[in-house]
Amino acid sequence: MKALIVYDTFFSNTEQIARAIGNTLSTLTPQVNVQTRRVQEIVPEHLRDLDLLVVGSPTRAFKPTAPITNLLKAMPRQGLRGVKAVAFDTRIPLEGINSVIGRFFIRRFGYAAEKIARALQKHGAELVVPAAGFAVRASEGPLQEGELQRAAHWLEVIIQKIAAGDRE
Numbered sequence: 001m002k003a004l005i006v007y008d009t010f011f012s013n014t015e016q017i018a019r020a021i022g023n024t025l026s027t028l029t030p031q032v033n034v035q036t037r038r039v040q041e042i043v044p045e046h047l048r049d050l051d052l053l054v055v056g057s058p059t060r061a062f063k064p065t066a067p068i069t070n071l072l073k074a075m076p077r078q079g080l081r082g083v084k085a086v087a088f089d090t091r092i093p094l095e096g097i098n099s100v101i102g103r104f105f106i107r108r109f110g111y112a113a114e115k116i117a118r119a120l121q122k123h124g125a126e127l128v129v130p131a132a133g134f135a136v137r138a139s140e141g142p143l144q145e146g147e148l149q150r151a152a153h154w155l156e157v158i159i160q161k162i163a164a165g166d167r168e
Contacts, residue, residue: 001029003052005036008065013090013141014058017134017151021054021088024152028159039067052162053080053125055116056088059133062109064089064116072119081124084165086158087116087131088151092139128161129154 003025007018015038022036037046047053055072057064064072089112097103113131121127132154135144 001032001051002049003032003034003054004046004050005034005054005056006039006042006046006068006071007036007056008039008058008068010058010060010065011140013134013136013143014056016143016148017088017090018054018056020148020151021056021155024155025052025159028156039065039071042071047075047079050080050083052128052158053083053085053120054088055085055120056090057112057116059089059091059112062105062111064112068112068116069119072116072123075123077122078124080120083125084128084162085117085120085125086128087113087120088154089113089116089131089133090136090141090143091133092137093133093135096135096137128158128165 005018005022007014009015018036022034025032026034057068091111094103094106111133113133117127117131134147134151137144
């Protein structure tokens with residue numbers, strides 16, 4: 001099995017989550033070839049013969065970063081057919097936004113993870129679990145306490161879902 005965790009980051013929060021996911025995957029499934037790479041490092045060969053693709057981005061202006069968006073746009077239309085995928089973002093949670101206008105815009109336009117998940121599906125990927133958001137305290141972070149552990153647990157759920165699907 002081959003897994004790739006692709007992320008972009010501004011203040012290292014998303015990178016920390018991506019690395020926690022990659023480390024957990026490597027620990028729980030040592031037979032899996034796991035790579036964790038920043039989006040700028042990705043070349044087409046990295047996307048070949050994947051079994052699992054994890055894509056993460058900070059939420060910037062209610063969407064993923066431009067490099068993540070560009071990577072997703074550059075993929076062939078059904079280039080992820082047969083690949084299991086998940087999406088995540090780092091975000092200030094709705095309850096952490098003091099501005100009424102800010103909360104309105106978040107409710108209206110959402111976060112990056114859901115947009116990443118839709119793009120992955122558009123390219124033929126099978127979403128294993130719904131997109132996830134990991135909380136930061138402010139736009140520059142740090143991550144809220146417990147988020148690295150939550151990311152590791154999220155990955156455990158993903159592994160269980162994949163294993164259950166393989167048995168069906």
